Amino acid sequence: MLFRLLGPGLVTGAADDDPSGIATYSQAGAQFGYGLLWTVFLTLPFMIAIQLVSAQIGRVTGKGLAANVMEVTPRWLVLALVFLLVAANTFNIAADIAAMAEALSLVIGGLNHEHALIFAATSTLLQAFVPYHRYAPVLKLLTLTLFAYVATAFTVEIPWSKALLASVWPKAHVSAGYLLMVVAVFGTTISPYLFFWQASQEVEEMKRKARRPLRELSRGGDPELDRIKVDTTVGMIFSNAIAFFIILTTASVLNANGVTSIDSATQAAEALRPLAGEFTFALFALGIIGTGLLAIPVLAGSAAYGVSEVFGWQSSLQDKATDAVEFYSIIAAATVIGFALGFTGIDAIRMLVWSAVLNGIVAVPIMAMMMVIVSNARLMGRFKARRWLVALGWLGTAVMAVAVVALLWSSMTRS
Known part of the structure; x- marks a missing residue:
């Protein structure tokens, strides 16, 4: 019953754990053991707040995030931010496709490029030719593949008392590497493509059920x-x-056995193989493929929603490809370019670094604009956000700003 009630929020949350995110979390566990488990709890309230804001903006106004941001800021600035979003998403797609292809090769063998082509083509064709009301349930079902990581944890020996104690009472680590990993976890958890996607999915759901934006209702809506x-x-x-x-x-298996450097999700899976066994390895690797199949449409779709709204193009996954050519062209271009980057020889880790930096540049101003919108009675009507949500959203924006400054500083000092 609960699963049936869930929709855009569940898919958005699951898409956040894409292969790139898995790589970040795996490195956190391998390098610092249980020392970063607390970050999961710290980011949660900020993540809930900012995604609530995103969803409410979409459902209340009946428009996507980019269209709403243009109400409070110049079009050229929105265009610049959306351009950076598209670039970041494309690099992220490239890294995710590469990770999925490598994971499948590890499990069944074969060539990475062939597997990458299958994943890229399948994702693009499903988005272009399967209407939203049929595609949305597929995305929701794909969220179940993430339970592979819950199952994986129960196939290895974990000192639960030690791990749980570290979660609530972490030991202080004052080092550049530790602080950089904290920033990386924040950047991976709170990403701008999630804002654009969830707002637009609320609009899609509204149209699918033939309902009006909430701000047009004289009563009800709660x-x-x-x-x-x-x-x-x-x-x-x-x-x-x-x-x-x-x-x-990864902390219980890799860090405990002296494996402290992980550069990708597939490397984490491969490192688990000799230490935890074939079953644990297979679960971890198949989880990479499942979450990648979910994340690529979200990354490409959020880019397409943003660009289409800025230019006033028709933008809905419910539309036929012939009726929304520009929208589906952006989806195809982001996926195809992401696939093609795999042939350039650019290191996947470098693409992830670029994606993280670009996401950071986009996230803070977009979050600030979202908070302005959700507090604006002209745009939100009687559904203007409550004070607790506004306060938590602004606090999350400030924390993210600090994280982004730290990320940019570390990127410049290391280059």
Whole structure:
């Protein structure tokens, strides 16, 4: 019953744990053991708040995030931010496709490029030719693949008392590497493509059910906001729970056996193989493929929503490809370019670094604009956000700003 009630919030939360995120969490566990489990709990309230804001903006106004941001800021600035979003998403798609292809090669053999082509083509064709009302349930079912990481944790020996104590009472580490990993976890957990996707998915759901934007209603609407709260809260808790289990597993197996350097999700899976056995390895590797199949459409779709809204193009996954050519062209271009980057010889880790930096540049101003929108009575009507949500959202924006400054500083000092 609960699973049936969940939708955009659950899919958004699950898409946050993409292969790139798995790589970050795996490195956190391998390098620092249980020392970063606390970050999962710290980021959760900020993640819930900002995604609640995103979802409410979409459902209340009946428009996507980019269209709403243009109400409070110049179009050229929105265009610049959306351009950076598209670039970041494309690099992220490239890294995710490469990780999925490598994971499949590890499990069944074969050539990485062939597997990458299959994943890229399948994702693009499903988005272009399967209507939203049929595609949305597929994305929701794909969220179940993330339970592979919960199962993985129970296939290895974990000192639960030690791990749980570290989660609530972490030991202080004052080092550049530790602080950089904290920043990386924040950047991976709170990403701008999630804002754009969830707002647009609320619009898609509204249109699918033939309902009006909430701000056009003279009364009622509270049940919809309650649904959004449940959906988003469950989705973000699910997302961070999966991150918790990934850090937990890699800390218990890799860090405990002296493996402290992991550069990709597939490297983490391969490192688990001799230490935890074939079953644990297979679960971890198949989880990479499952979450990648979910994340690529979200990354490409969020880019397409942003660009289409800025230029006023028709933008809906419910539309036929012939009726929304520009929208589906952006989806195809982001996926195809991401696939093609795999042939350039650019290191996947470097692409992830670029993606993280670009996401950071986009995230803070977008978050600030979202908080302005959700507090604006002209745009939100009687559904203007409550004070606790506004306060938590602004606090999350400030924390993210600090994290981004730290990330940019570390990137410049290392280059």
